[in-house]
Amino acid sequence: MDNYHKQDLKDFLHRVLSPTVLVLPTGDAEKVARKNELSFIDLLRPCSLVDTSPIAVHTTRDQPWRVPRMNIRFVESGEVEQAPEEFVDVVLDGVIASSASTAQGLIPEIKSKESAALVTQDKTERDLAPWFVDYREELQRGLRCSDHEYFDHPIAAILVVSSQEVDVISKLMALMSIDALPALFREGLMDPNMLKHYVLLHDNQEDGGARERAEESLRLMKETLGAPSCSLLCINSNEKGAAGPSDDIWTCHRPHAAKMDIPPLEENRRRGAFLSPADCDAITRFVSEFVTKSLVPHMDKRVTAVRKGIKNQFKSWGSSLFGKPSGEAGREGFIEGSEASGPIYLYTSTEGQIRALADLAFMLHDYDLALSHYKLVQGDFKRDKAWRHVAGASEMSAICHFMMLIRITATDNNDLRSAILYEQVRGGGGAQVRKYALHLVHAGHRYLKGGHKAHGLRCYLAALQVYETRNWTHIDDHLYSALAKHSIAMHMLPQAVSFYVKLLGNQEGKPAERQLIYLRDFALVMRQHCPQLVISDLRLPLIKDTGLSICRSEPNADEEAVSANLSKDCILTWSDLEEALVDARRWRERVRQSKSTLQNLRAALPEAAPRNKRCIVVDEETTFSLDLVNPLQIPLELNSFTLEYEFSSSSLPPPHQDVAVPKEVEWKEHEEESAMEIEQQDLTLEPSSRTRVSLHMKAKKEGWVRVKGVRWKLVGVVRCVHHFDLKGKRLNDSKARRMQREYQRDERLDMQCVPPMPRLQATVSGLPDTALYGEIVRCLLHVRNVGSRAACGLRLAVSHPAFFSRASGEAETVEYPQGYLSRKTNKHEEESVPLHPFDASWELEPPVLELCWGEKSVLEAGQAVAIPIWYRAHRPGAQNFKLLLHYTSTDSKSAMRYRLLRLEASQYVLPSLKTSVNLRSSASDMDRLTLALTVDCVLNSSSLSDNTPLSPMHEAAKGRSKAEASLKLLQVMCLSSRWRAMPLAQAGGTTQFSVAGGSKARRKHSLGQGSRTPQVVIYLQVTPSGDAEQKGMTNSSVSFTPDCKHMALSSSPLTGFFHYWEQRRFCLIHPLHDTRELQDDIGTRLVLLWSTSDSGRMGCVFLSCGEPESPARPDIDSLLYNHSDASLQKEHSFTRDGDKLARLAAHSLMEKQQLCPLQLRVEGPTDVTLEACGKPMVVPITILVSNSGWSQPLSISFEALAPSEAYGSTEGQAMVERSWDFEWGGCLRKSLKLQARERECVKLSVCVYRPGVYNLNRFRITFSQLQFPSQDFSASNFQHLLRVHAP
């Protein structure tokens, strides 16, 4: 308790626990006072505070001291009795009720400790709770004269007679007689022998001689009654009608109970009309003199006297106690009472006197004395079981200690009293904010029970400040429900509704019955009081703004997230595809910069081409979907759930309010002839569930529409509105924005309504669920125009450009695949193919197919068309294709530039053939090459097991692969600018490889799955085409089918895919090599055509092999697609990331292989006949050494070995016996330096003696290069046999 409150309480106690003076006027005296519309006691009351500092008080102490001020309570005889409790309650009710209006504005802003200290600083009790001060006074007054309290016992009496009386003395005697005194005196509870003071009241308006008569009477009184106790008081000096004191200083000092029954003043009368200022001064002076000269000395004396008396009494009482214990019954002034009321002590009893003494001491501020006597008397009372007296005495001792603790008992059945006390206990805030809040709630509860709603609400509101936002759910519930209920009763409707809204928003997880009651109450209140009110913040149901999705007839980038989960392997998003379609420049720049930093990319990207605004086409439906969550345990009924929108027919978007201005929400029903057609739904949400609701909207007029939110009628009554609060992208380009968490404005809900447009629907047919790797399929894009305008400019952006190729116009008429195979006369066909210039910028082109049909490629309204598209399974694995169809209206002035249509397809590509190619120099002819094409059929279930995720699609694929177990090879095409291919057998001439497999016996074109060797090796021989300098390429094709069917590379399905493959291969490898060299020689390309055994499905495999002289160049495609490592296949995609991977792989392969750049061939006769037995024969031999490397020079040392040297180190010479050996002749050692792609010949001679077969591999070549420092050429598997026949 701070000092303010201490002082306040002190003042109060001094005021309340002050001497009582009984005022007894005679009837005539009263009449004199009544002239002023005031009773005599009213005249005294304003002067009740008397300055008593001039007089010294002794009581029992040695040192005198002064009481600074003393308050005197003047009472009438009617007030000296116990007030009936009901009456007191009525009075107190009145006090509190009259302060209701002031209470409303007095809610202290106490939320935490700090705010509490601030608020209570420099505030008195009257500032904080004025009604309490009044209440305290009245309560005290109501409790007067109870039989266990002594404070109200009058200490003195003022007897007033009028000067007009004839016999003043007898009148005074009559007033003083015991019968005239109040009943309590007669009963002996109060001491009638009090200090008496006699006043002669003189009316100055009495004319002539009255004054003299009064003087005479006074003299008489003084003689009879003693001079000090008599005084003359003259009033009514004012002439009638003269101006008296203007203020009514008297009525405000009346007790509240007396105020209530003041008779209303008559017209033209006012209080104190006859009192001049001199009169008022006289009264004040009289009271002051009375107190200082008579009352205080009397009290002082009395304390001393009574104390002495008590001491004597104790002596006798003590001896009688110990002497005869039964004598107690005869105690003086002690009346045995009933069990309930306890005993009664008359003023003559010892206890009564002690108590009176203590009270007097207290009034004279002698607290020590008072306390000791209170304690003394307390014990006595306790022994007598006079509990009320004990309590009274204890209370007084407590007060003496200045520790006024108010005991609160919850069982106190007076609500008002408990409420008031609870409120005071809060201690005015202070440090214990939470206790304060609890007491406020108690107080509020009691106030409300007692019917003081305004005070109850005030307490609850103050408590709410402490509890709010702290999530004490039960507390919040209690406060909100009470506040809502009683606000209604107080007709504070907006407040009540806001509390109901808060209450219902706080109901998650509460018992269902309670929720039902609250909801019902709320609906009832709304129906009865404000059916028109629109509530915008009710969270029933909960609406998650982030869950809002808008589905227009036109797809937009906003919906990307919905479908994004499908396409894990495809990095391209729909918006990327849209960019490819409408903004090729930006697309190219993006691809070009794909390896640079984000910053560079941003700098390099050109300004985006204008895209479509958010358009909705008139008469086309837009769907809004949102999630509604019912947090309650009871079903929630929503009626006419619909969208709230704003429409303007201007061509400009509506302006944005930057700050959300809390506008008055209005409720308009959707009209028939409005601009929008919006669905209304009646919903019932299941308890604690989430429901997805879709609302359809259709524009009827052109203009701009802004969807603001949704609205519904809760339980069919309460009008609720929810406004969407959507945020755009987070802005984080500057630090300030990052710190403040700024967001872009969300413009999704602003939509332009544009005039009708063409609208296409499209499906893709013919695309198999599972395809074989390399399979070529003709699929059809069925497009139908369901709009009301003609569409043109159809283009298709594809996420996987390697898989799709445009078909030329005739494709739809020819049957596939049979129609595409043309019969040729010769099995071995050649055609000339123009050399495509390679362009590194090819890969920057956006993956867009132009779709053409008919003459104008315009699709009229209602028309349908099927457009063929070629598909080739470019790589194995699961594929998710995104196809974005782009079209425009034929009307060039249309507000929408273009429209888009999304198509999605997914499929699984099974591996089919695994191929590799090996090109080596023909041993017989330096100019010829042998090409070994190894084909593995991997079309079996084991190949699928690599793919770990076994989806249903895989299962289907497995089943299918079993059914079509074998593939047929149809044809192989070889493209080269220098070489052409032909079957090995047809080459004629040398038969050097006939043993190894040139025979047709091993050329099995049907690859069985179950056979032990599914691998097939096709050997072709490659010869240089006539003119090496010729521009362009030769396509030499070899057919394996009996009917020699060919498919031309230059015609439809193959040319597109081949071109793509070639360009792409070029783009992949060109960073590794010099472009000029590549242009010059890109190696040999092979195209292998296959079909299923029933010829229903056809496909092709593209392969490449380097020149034999540049073995270091790997075949990237075989690396990528025939590689057994499944992860590599998956990772690769057409995007730049895939490229990077491929390049890395290619590079590492080259490093590892370390292919030998040295090539060796021995030229010379193979069969010779000895001229004569025993005679040696010399055969000339030329050894050709060439550096097939790409760039590096080789230094070579050649050494022909003697037999002894050779067999010591070399192995595998089983065919030639040692004794049968030959001798070298000629230059046996030679050092050579070969530049890249240079050849040199070493001429030697061989000397043989006997017939037989000789292996001429008896030399050693050492070469060194930068890459391969000094290596032996391993020639062990090289053999050149010389057969020597006998003569």
Next chain:
Amino acid sequence: MATSSYTFVIVGKNDNPVYELSVSSKRDDSSVNQQNQFFIHAALDIVDEEMWKTPSMFLKVVDKFNDRSISAYVTAGHMRFLLLHDGKGEEQVKSFFTEVHELYLKILLNPFHHPNDSIRSAAFDQRVRNIARKYL
């Protein structure tokens, strides 16, 4: 033995309840819950005063409402554990608090848990109930 009724609350720094457990032998009555919340909230004043007077975390009985006592325990992070019970032994209450504190530390180890967020873990709830059954 009839199960005793008690209310255990972990109070965060903003005087917000982080975790609440209320067990009552009587049927679940929301007015009882309400009262308990009021009492526990009011006892925070005393806890805030008491905790500076003793070096130990356990503050014994800090407040009484009618015939029910409130014991408190303050963690190093100033999370306040309050238990409203009808006169349990001091040792029992202390053991209860200590074990719940250990459990609470495990919740704090979660890097995604903010100390002032309410604890919704079902496992935590179950374990606290087990501890309560053991001691209270």
